[in-house]
Amino acid sequence: MTSHQGEFAGISVEYAEVPINPGRILRAIARIGYTPESAICDIIDNSVAANARHIAIELEPEPNMSETRKNSAARYIIADDGDGMDRERLIEALALGADGQYSAGSLGKYGLGLKSAGLSQGDRIEVVSARDGGHWHKVVLDLPHVEEVGKLECQILEPDDTDRERAGRLIPGATHGTVVTIEKMHKGNHPSIQKTREALLRNLGVTYFYFLHPADSELEIYLNGGRVEPFDPLFVEAAQEGGNLDDSSWDGRDVRWLERPSTVILDAENGVEATVEITQLVHPPSFDNPAEIRKQYMIGARHYGFYVYRNRRLIRWAERFNGLLPTQQEYYAFRGRILIEDSADDAFNIDVKKAEMLLSEEAELSLGEAIYEARRLSKNGWNNATALLRKKANDDPVSRASEALSEIDFPDFLPTDPDDACTESERNKRARKESERHPLKENEREQARKEGAKVTLVDQLDDNALWERAHDATLGTVVRINRAHRFMRMFEERFGNDADVVLLIQALFLSLAFAESGTVRNKQDLDDDVIEEVFTRYRNQASAAVYKATAEALEKRFT
Secondary structure, eight states: EEEEEEETEEEEEEEEOOOOOHHHHHHHHHHHHHHHHHHHHHHHHHHHTTTTTTEEEEEEEETTTOTEEEEEEEEEEEEEEOOOOOOOHHHHHTTTOOOOOOOOTTTSSSSOOHHHHHHHHHHEEEEEEETTOOEEEEEEEEEHHHHHHHHHOOEEEEEHHHHHHHHHSSSSTTTSSEEEEEEEOOOOSOHHHHHHHHHHHOOOOOOOHHHHTTTOOEEEEEETTEEOOOOOOOOOOHHHHOBBBBBBOSSSSSEEEEEEEEEEETTTTTTEEEEEEEEOOOOOOSSSSSSHHHHHTTTTTTOOEEEETTEEEEEEEOGGGGTTOOOGGTTEEEEEEEEEEEEHHHHHHHHSOOOOOOHHHHHHHHHHHEEEHHHHHHHHHHHHHHHHHHHHOOOOHHHHHHHHHTOOOOOOOTTTSSBBBBHHHHHHHHHHHHHHSSSSOOOHHHHHHHTSSSSEEESGGGGOSSEEEEEEEETTEEEEEETTSSHHHHHHHHHHHHHHHHHHHHHHHHHHHHHHHHHHHOTTTTTTTHHHHHHHHHHHEEEEEEHIIIIIHHHHOOO
């Protein structure tokens, strides 16, 4: 520890250097709260800042491990053909708080992105880079090594054959650029390769919409070889065709404007402003295929609100600003965009990873006033579309339950189930057999796919079973419920008009069907034919017991 004498406010004081534990600091910034997709996007920001025109991302799985399993990621690789770095700049890039002064328009803010994002996913970051026509250099930040030596130091290595192969394959022909590889992946509860790839594909298209849009043609991004297309969460082109929303007549079947692009003053004293635009997306229940419509327009609890873009890069997905937009289903079609520059960071209180924000009082007041009318129109429009639909369909509780259950994504297996390639092969084999054993009838299949319904009511089942699972290639596992069973007849008479109770009973039977399906596929130490026989016996036994209980107790209780 070192110290020295100095003055503060005219008074002589002694200053002492405060010790720092770099290993613990790195562990701390790695726990800021990244998902794999948000971490990869933070690293891509560096590529964009380096003037890259081609970015390639690869998600590599562990060998002999199913991509659908948690902890299946072996490494993430992000390569670009940007300006690249020489040896000294590479080392600086691994410093904490590197590049403290960012130019206007930069995507960075605190100089922590590469370290915090990379180490949030794995304990080792390898960076290989070269400037135009220069030598390729390699540095490695290994967290266990930093913890061992107690110093923030990196390894300086020569790129090996693997590094050269990756650069040649991902940025072919490039004489400059950067390849970042995240290794030693965290295995506590890491999302599967499949889940990360699916999330990344949509997130990249939304996050870098303004960079990927054909009108700009600034950037190409590839994910495991496939090109990422820009995705506008507001569907502005459709709103241009639909025009302004009339909340008293809108039937929910097209996209409309709630607020065309306008300027909002966030901080009058400092001249900080934002551009705000808001659209009303469609009302999925008003379509014959609501499940497909929800997926197409990303309509649901996780997607409505404001998409905040800072320097044209998305930093906040479906932000509702702590109640500025209420958490209610009536606002599911509300889709806003706020475009800000880095000068607005203080008004939005942008955090370290540029993903959390809290409006200043002035900004909250200004934005609240600006969106008041749009919020009113959105809710009224949704309710009007709902009223028109109810009038047409007489508000069928079964349809409402089917709509709610269509968004459920059940796990394919339990965390304790094996995840090797052989197990995955057998799982797929049993899944194919399940489709043959338990197919939906043709008329049921057509209706279920049309509505996106995972629950279907039928007039009878063999042996008067109360429920039976089935499998559809598009919907996956579904459940068939016997409406002629004594229990269901009583249920319909007593609770058939209560949408909440209908949803509860359908959720129960659907969960039972998924449990059966998962057991057959994953309990591989038992013959699947034997398991099927046991479940058939179980369903018949349970159905008979419920029938008797209904006749001897429930009907007396409810009479």
